[in-house]
Amino acid sequence: MDALTRLVARIADVDQEAADALRALEGLDSPWTGVAGVDECLRTVASLAGSVVELHAPAHGLWLRASATRVDPIPVGAERHTSGPEHPLAPLEGGVGFLLRRGDHDDLLASVVMARAARILGPLLEQRRSEVAPADTVHASLAVAVDADAGPEDRRDALLRLRLRPETPVVLYAVPGPRPSLVEPPAWSQGGVSRVRPASELPIAWNEARMALRLTATGEADDPGERWVRAEEVGSGLLALAAGFVAGAMRSRDVVALDAVGAPDSPAGRALTAISETTTIRSAAERIPVHHSTLQRQVKGLERELGWSVTEPAGRLRLDLAFALRRLERNYGRPGLY
Helix, strand or coil, rough: CCHHHHHHHHHHHCCCCHHHHHHHHHHHHHHHCCCCCCCHHHHHHHHHCCCCEEEHHHHHEEEECCCCEEEEEECCCCCCCCCCCCCCCCCCCCHCCCEEEECCCCCHHHHHHHHHHHHHEEEHHHHHHCCCCCCCCHHHHHHHHHCCCCHHHHHHHHHHCCCCCCCCCEECEECCCCCCECCCCCCCCCEEEEECEEEEHHHHHHHHHHHHHHHHCCCCCCCCCEEEEEEHHHHHHHHHHHHCCCCCCCCCCHHHHHEEEEECCHHHHHHHHHHHHHHHHHHHHHHHHCCHHHHHHHHHHHHHHHHCCCCCCHHHHHHHHHHHHHHHHHHHHCCCCC
């Protein structure tokens, strides 16, 4: 029997609660060994203290509530408990905040655990700040927030620095280049736009915006099409097509046929583009512009060359897919799009 065990046994004869706290201290180093972050530390505190705990660290923009199994941000405007007999606290080192226990009484064991955790949390918070606060905080935070491989703790911190709650609705923009944006870029640039999603789904929104960007065109005569593509408008099917597209893997016969009919800026190419972007032959003729009967005659010849009808619903869909595949083929490997 070692000295600490003998001491615990002697104290137990006088004060069982004190003995339990001291016995906890004896094995207290083990749960903290290898604690790598704030979330893990808070879960450990809640487990050892046997109650929910809260971290209030306004200097770091963190208000967290933890149980033994999970850690959640305390929403802006939600009730934040203050210290008192029902909610004893332990100040963090450096005065950056405090750890608060939502217990119904202040037992000795919980107090010991809280005090130990408060000493550990200070350095963990500083470590987190140094790791995720480069000079360009907004871009760096957004890069973490859209990273599907980032841990939930890092992503939550990034949202806090961006002043976004997990449930805040956001739209994400992708332009040629590696950086996502929460601000709409200039109209003259090419851009992909995500669906409206809660900030907690920014990785999904970033993927949507990037796939939509791959479906864009320059809008010039030799690359007709939309400069801006919205994920909500093109739908999940085309986004999935963009995600899985690999140039050269198997070139579509419809794209080959489309190229054989004529270049995008040729009369045939302009006619097919107008048909794809409008709903009727008449509206397509107005866009070119030519008389609608002239376009009707031209369409019959184009259909013979293509090998399918472009005026029937199924044929129109086939034409739209051929245009989308050709655009993906041209954009494949372009810097900033892949």
